[in-house]
Amino acid sequence: MFNVGDKIVYPMYGAGVIEEIEEKEIDGNKCLYYAVNMPVSNLKITVSVAKAETVGVRYIDEPHSVMTTIRETRPIEMSSNWNERYKENTARIKTGSLKKVTEVFKTLILKERERSLSSVEKKMLSNTKQIIVSELILSQGIEKSEAEKLLYDITLTKASA
Secondary structure, eight states, X not given: OOOTTOEEEETTTEEEEEEEEEEEEEXXXXXXXXXXXXXXXXXXXXXXXXXXXXTTOEXXXXXXXXXXXXXXXXXXXXXXXXXXXXXXXXXXXXXXXXXXXXXXXXXXXXXHHHSOOOHHHHHHHHHXXXXXXXXXXXXXXXXHHHHHHHHXXXXXXXXHO
């Protein structure tokens, strides 16, 4: 079980901080929920304590581990069929794994360099960037603009090498 103040990652949304654990009654059942503040997207979400592990909620990685993952993750081969590619990438993002999200991000950045992305893939690129940036912010203790610059510096350096 997570505690108030814990920094966590919620797949598809990114990193946030648990502000409180609250009890809610839904359909006559009382359940505990984490109230999570997502600083990058300015969202406040609730996650069922009972289902948190099942949906992939995890602690953010250690600062060094986050940087290593972003630096060392390589782009991946993707299907040429956009529908299959979308499904595969969505499945990767839903794992909540920083490595999988970074793979999608880096691959889409390279695809964008070759040709313009579809609107769906542009949204996916934006979403993966937000997830990675949020974990950078909370793991490194830096501002959003610094995290974005750091992410692009690492990504562009590795992509050019």
